[in-house]
Amino acid sequence: MLKTLLSRLPFLTACTSLVLVGALAGACDSGDGDSGDSDGSETGELPEVDCAASNVPAFGELAAISSCTSCHSSELSGGDRAGAPVGVDYDTYENAKANAEQGAVEVNAGRMPIGSSLGESDKEDFYLWALCGTPQ
Numbered sequence: 001m002l003k004t005l006l007s008r009l010p011f012l013t014a015c016t017s018l019v020l021v022g023a024l025a026g027a028c029d030s031g032d033g034d035s036g037d038s039d040g041s042e043t044g045e046l047p048e049v050d051c052a053a054s055n056v057p058a059f060g061e062l063a064a065i066s067s068c069t070s071c072h073s074s075e076l077s078g079g080d081r082a083g084a085p086v087g088v089d090y091d092t093y094e095n096a097k098a099n100a101e102q103g104a105v106e107v108n109a110g111r112m113p114i115g116s117s118l119g120e121s122d123k124e125d126f127y128l129w130a131l132c133g134t135p136q
């Protein structure tokens with residue numbers, strides 16, 4: 001019974017043996033980022049940024065924010081939010097800061113923004129801001 005099951009799952013079997021051997025254990029664990037999962041965001045990873053070597057933009061300089069607030073704004077309620085979860089907002093510094101890391105995960109995963117896309121430098125600025133101290 002077990003043998004049949006294993007032979008039907010060659011990938012799983014290979015991974016299990018690798019883990020047992022102790023080599024390349026990480027190759028079989030997709031949920032383990034190397035930048036430290038601080039908020040249990042198992043559905044996406046934080047982008048890599050080099051805070052020390054970069055100019056971290058201030059909140060007011062983020063071009064990306066305007067691509068979020070058509071849905072994620074504390075001024076919007078009900079259907080005007082287009083399904084954006086209540087409380088996940090980016091219209092003020094305070095609420096953007098509270099949702100910064102999660103936003104970086106969503107953008108990095110390509111799930112946000114819905115309905116438009118961000119240029120590379122706008123994304124990079126958002127990541128730097130979100131992950132390097134969220135300066136005001």
Ligand code: HEC
Nearest residue numbers: 067068070071082083084085088102103106112113114115
């Ligand atoms: C057209 C509307 C729209 C725009 C624009 C938009 N979002 Fe969203 N956002 C949604 C909806 C709908 C959801 C909930 C469904 C989902 O998670 O896919 C959501 C969910 C989220 C979540 C929560 C995900 C979770 O797992 O709880 C975050 C964080 C987020 N968006 C960030 C952003 C950021 C950052 C931007 C701008 C770069 C953005 N969104 C632009 C509609 C939008």
